[in-house]
Amino acid sequence: MTPALQPHRIDLGDVVLRPFEQSDEAAVAEALRDPDILRWTAGTAVIRTPAAKRAARWLSPRVDAWARGNAIFAIADAGTDEVVGNVALRDVHRVPDQAVAAYWVSPVARGRGLGARALDAAARWGFAADGLGLHRISLDHSLINEGSCRVAGRAGFQLEGVMRDYYVEPSGERHDSHLHARLATDAVSAL
Ligand SMILES: CC(C)(COP(=O)(O)OP(=O)(O)OC[C@H]1O[C@@H](n2cnc3c(N)ncnc32)[C@H](O)[C@@H]1OP(=O)(O)O)[C@@H](O)C(=O)NCCC(=O)NCCS
Numbered sequence: 001m002t003p004a005l006q007p008h009r010i011d012l013g014d015v016v017l018r019p020f021e022q023s024d025e026a027a028v029a030e031a032l033r034d035p036d037i038l039r040w041t042a043g044t045a046v047i048r049t050p051a052a053k054r055a056a057r058w059l060s061p062r063v064d065a066w067a068r069g070n071a072i073f074a075i076a077d078a079g080t081d082e083v084v085g086n087v088a089l090r091d092v093h094r095v096p097d098q099a100v101a102a103y104w105v106s107p108v109a110r111g112r113g114l115g116a117r118a119l120d121a122a123a124r125w126g127f128a129a130d131g132l133g134l135h136r137i138s139l140d141h142s143l144i145n146e147g148s149c150r151v152a153g154r155a156g157f158q159l160e161g162v163m164r165d166y167y168v169e170p171s172g173e174r175h176d177s178h179l180h181a182r183l184a185t186d187a188v189s190a191l
Pocket of ligand 1: 036037040041103104105106109110111112113114115116117140141142145146147148150151154
């Protein structure tokens with residue numbers, strides 16, 4: 001059982017990290033049109049949902065995720081509040097002092113450092129004594145997802161090893177995955 005979390009907001013200047021709202025459905029629907037977001041982050045239940053209902057299926061458990069111990073942030077444009085991505089710290093304190101990170105950035109917002117900056121900011125808050133007080137945050141990605149590997153490295157998540165056949169696609173295809181992690185005690189330059 002993971003403890004309930006207080007929803008939180010992090011201001012990064014051009015973007016904010018904030019909890020998802022039901023009104024984000026159209027932006028989430030647009031993001032889920034991207035085959036890579038769908039393939040690597042959506043999960044089998046969402047992928048198997050008819051396309052017209054996928055965004056609602058994805059969004060509803062995330063809007064109230066904080067109460068169930070998952071710090072799920074939308075990455076939103078600071079000017080328009082439009083969702084351009086997602087960074088999550090899941091299963092907070094399920095293993096004491098630990099959490100698991102995940103992220104995506106909408107195709108229109110890629111290539112300007114948002115994925116790495118959002119992951120770094122979420123991790124710093126996760127480690128802070130007045131944040132979540134975590135010691136270790138891990139993440140994994142399929143070996144063929146090079147973009148995810150680069151974001152992880154850029155945000156200070158060191159490569160720890162290869163987990164064989166860890167990631168299973170809805171088709172049943174299995175992939176080896178990299179395990180990365182960042183510790184509260186790691187010296188990571190600000191992004
Ligand atoms: C992977 C993803 C989050 C990258 O987001 P982004 O905001 O464009 O990434 P950034 O701009 O922060 O890039 C950080 C670094 O990764 C590199 N990078 C980003 N995408 C890359 C790609 N597809 N291939 C190779 N390198 C890539 C950047 O060049 C940058 O390198 P640098 O540190 O040398 O400057 C985004 O493409 C995405 O959402 N993909 C689909 C979902 C996904 O795979 N999520 C991760 C699941 S484990």
